[in-house]
Amino acid sequence: MSDRTAAAAPLLKLRGLEQVFDTKKGPVAAVGGVDLEVRAGKVLCLVGESGCGKTTTARAAAGITRPTAGAVEFRGKPLADMTAGERTAYRRAVQYIHQDPYAALNPTRTVASTLTAGLKRHGLVKNRAEARAKAAELLRLVDLTPPESYLDSYPHQLSGGQRQRVNVARSLAMDPELLICDESTSMLDVSIRVSLLNTLGRLRDDLDVGFLFITHDLAVAKYFAWDGEIAVMYLGKVVEHGPTPEVIGNPQHPYTKALIGAVCEPDPDLARANQAAEQLRSAEIPSLTDLPAGCAFHPRCPAYEPGLCDAAEPALERTGAGGRRVACHVVARGRRTDDRTLTLDAVPGSRRPAPTGAADDPNQTTGAAWSA
Numbered sequence: 001m002s003d004r005t006a007a008a009a010p011l012l013k014l015r016g017l018e019q020v021f022d023t024k025k026g027p028v029a030a031v032g033g034v035d036l037e038v039r040a041g042k043v044l045c046l047v048g049e050s051g052c053g054k055t056t057t058a059r060a061a062a063g064i065t066r067p068t069a070g071a072v073e074f075r076g077k078p079l080a081d082m083t084a085g086e087r088t089a090y091r092r093a094v095q096y097i098h099q100d101p102y103a104a105l106n107p108t109r110t111v112a113s114t115l116t117a118g119l120k121r122h123g124l125v126k127n128r129a130e131a132r133a134k135a136a137e138l139l140r141l142v143d144l145t146p147p148e149s150y151l152d153s154y155p156h157q158l159s160g161g162q163r164q165r166v167n168v169a170r171s172l173a174m175d176p177e178l179l180i181c182d183e184s185t186s187m188l189d190v191s192i193r194v195s196l197l198n199t200l201g202r203l204r205d206d207l208d209v210g211f212l213f214i215t216h217d218l219a220v221a222k223y224f225a226w227d228g229e230i231a232v233m234y235l236g237k238v239v240e241h242g243p244t245p246e247v248i249g250n251p252q253h254p255y256t257k258a259l260i261g262a263v264c265e266p267d268p269d270l271a272r273a274n275q276a277a278e279q280l281r282s283a284e285i286p287s288l289t290d291l292p293a294g295c296a297f298h299p300r301c302p303a304y305e306p307g308l309c310d311a312a313e314p315a316l317e318r319t320g321a322g323g324r325r326v327a328c329h330v331v332a333r334g335r336r337t338d339d340r341t342l343t344l345d346a347v348p349g350s351r352r353p354a355p356t357g358a359a360d361d362p363n364q365t366t367g368a369a370w371s372a
């Protein structure tokens with residue numbers, strides 16, 4: 001295990017992160033108080049529909065934008081409190097990979113020039129030969145081999161997948177500890193996407209790089225973050241967060257269920273959830289300038305209960321074991337009922353066991369069994 005993994009503390013912490021944009025229609029609360037952590041060699045996947053605040057969260061996490069409230073911390077230090085030197089180190093350690101591999105590359109620069117610009121700027125290479133050798137090494141890391149075939153190419157001479165690999169290689173030049181991938185595989189064909197995901201997975205496992213991985217595609221989230229965590233965002237807030245196998249295999253929040261239900265995937269886990277998903281009450285996403293009262297999902301939620309769901313906003317609360325957090329009144333009520341049952345069961349004599357056979361008899365009510 002490397003030093004990086006040995007450090008159990010999170011690399012990146014988002015604490016109560018808020019981002020409000022002032023627009024002609026009024027303030028847009030794109031991110032409304034997000035708390036998340038990413039650790040070395042681990043993946044935190046942020047999923048949700050378009051417009052739910054994933055990119056805004058990612059840009060604040062990468063230090064590209066300054067949040068309206070809350071904090072971004074790297075290795076325990078808030079970005080806002082960093083010295084110029086610490087900020088430079090942070091900018092090297094945390095790299096942002098955009099969705100569009102073409103737009104992110106300068107069309108007038110060769111691959112070698114793109115890969116070595118940062119190295120030269122930071123004085124990490126002594127001369128041209130060293131820079132070229134380093135560029136070749138980076139290309140090997142992202143499976144663009146032989147590197148000599150790519151070093152003198154321009155972006156327009158590469159495929160979309162090759163361009164995105166060059167983008168990843170460029171960020172690796174800075175020896176990053178954390179990659180923030182914002183829909184970085186979304187524009188690629190499926191086979192190329194899987195191949196790039198496998199390359200990124202190797203960087204995660206071999207180099208201990210942590211990932212804040214953003215996607216609207218749950219199949220991609222499941223594939224890449226199976227050993228990590230998924231946070232589901234809805235209208236600027238995290239509504240469910242937990243280990244990927246639990247969130248995918250047993251979603252709790254009605255929105256997560258709906259998201260998984262909408263996936264057209266020949267995948268047994270996703271297909272099972274698909275069958276169980278209930279119809280949304282509305283397909284329309286409310287406006288961020290006019291959010292519904294109470295739970296923001298209530299106008300669409302199949303489990304909506306008037307008087308409960310529209311009265312107050314549900315808090316993101318731990319539910320059960322395994323570190324799952326869910327923001328839903330109905331889920332919270334179910335958990336409280338379960339907790340009460342467990343507590344009563346733990347008190348000797350508080351529950352009389354059902355007579356033998358009663359539990360198997362569908363005509364025998366529980367009440368009748370207890371009153372026997």
Ligand SMILES: Nc1ncnc2c1ncn2[C@@H]1O[C@H](COP(=O)(O)OP(=O)(O)O)[C@@H](O)[C@H]1O
Binds near residue numbers: 021055
């Ligand atoms: N610079 C901005 N000015 C005003 N509104 C913005 C700005 N950037 C994003 N938004 C709005 O914030 C919301 C979240 O956007 P974004 O973070 O890009 O969502 P996602 O990446 O999940 O699709 C959207 O409603 C978007 O229109």
Ligand code: SF4
Binds near residue numbers: 296301303
């Ligand atoms: S709080 Fe109510 S409306 Fe919101 S997700 Fe839960 S059941 Fe649905």
Ligand SMILES: [Mg+2]
Binds near residue numbers: 054055056183
């Ligand atoms: Mg986005």
